Amino acid sequence: MGTAPNRLFDSKNFPAGMGVMVVDDDLLCLKVVEKMLKACKYRVTACSTAESALAILRTRKDEFDIVLSDVHMPDVDGFKLLEIIQFELNLPVLMMSANSDSSVVLRGIIHGAVDYLLKPVRIEELRNIWQHVVRRDYSARNSGSEDGVNPSSPSKRLKTSGSDSKSEEVERAANEAGSSKARKKPAGKKGAKGSKEKEAERKGDAIDSSKKPRVVWSAELHTQFVTAVNQLGIDKAVPKRILDLMGIQGLTRENVASHLQKYRLYLKRLQGNDLMRNGSNASSSGGVSQSRAKEQPMTIKGKNVNPFLDDNIFRADDLGLPGDLGNIGYDASFDPSLLAPLDLDKVGKSDVLGADPSDNILNFFFQGD
């Protein structure tokens, strides 16, 4: 913590000077993107291999705020790099690729990329990447834990119901007693007890009504969940192991199981969309039924669309992915205007702040319908 972990908000003209690492084995492409990024006033470091990028990042992590990486690269490819960065450094990673195969796009985002840009990347998209940094930093503050390097902070507590807390920090009655047994009526429930639970409630006083608060899967909690799942591999991800990896106190295996069930359902739904080409993740033979997938059109927020035609930018929330996997900037409670914008004379104000926040302000987790 000694070294300015978040130099982000110190800078008076923030987006300008933001540290960006670009990785692409295609030198031409690398150069082009680098130039565009510099035109956006970012502080850019370009690498042609994941290895070199990693070496630099590991050494000077504090100097970077975000990483842009191509997907297809020899040796260590973008996904691997993403994985390493995600677990080792805590930087947002944005993927780039000319491959519009949705399975690849989804894979990138599911694995934790904050966004996915299709090549050729346009400068308009790069002008907005700072939003990922802002959002991550902002939400990190609100949720306390984590200041970067330590992937395992012991101070994880389950925040149950009650507050979404924007900037609120009050509240928090002591919930959850250290050890609550008296629940669970599993085996041997033979004796038909009279069950006078109703009896106990009235004027007396707190009848120990342990209203176990429901777990609320905040974006942050969900992120930890996904991280754990990915770490284990989707095939080996089971409640117990996920729970262990998450290390959230108060969270139960049942909680995780429930969420996992929903998560799987959601993943299955995703696969129902575009052809699931790519043999990368052959589902295991063993466990879950792997029945067919219905052929349905790609649908975003209820409407059938072809995302490849509209715009070559993919947003996680447009794809109906879990919130924290990719909401772009524009947290309603955060006012970007507080930050000095780029050199607007050069880049154009509308491009910086006017990138229709309306369509990415939504925050949907598992959108069904």
Next chain:
DNA sequence: CGCCTAATAT
């Protein structure tokens, strides 16, 4: 048993 998953309940 413990744990997993699908189904069902809240």
Next chain:
DNA sequence: AATATTAGGC
């Protein structure tokens, strides 16, 4: 709709 709880199956 999101979570919790139950019911069976290894």
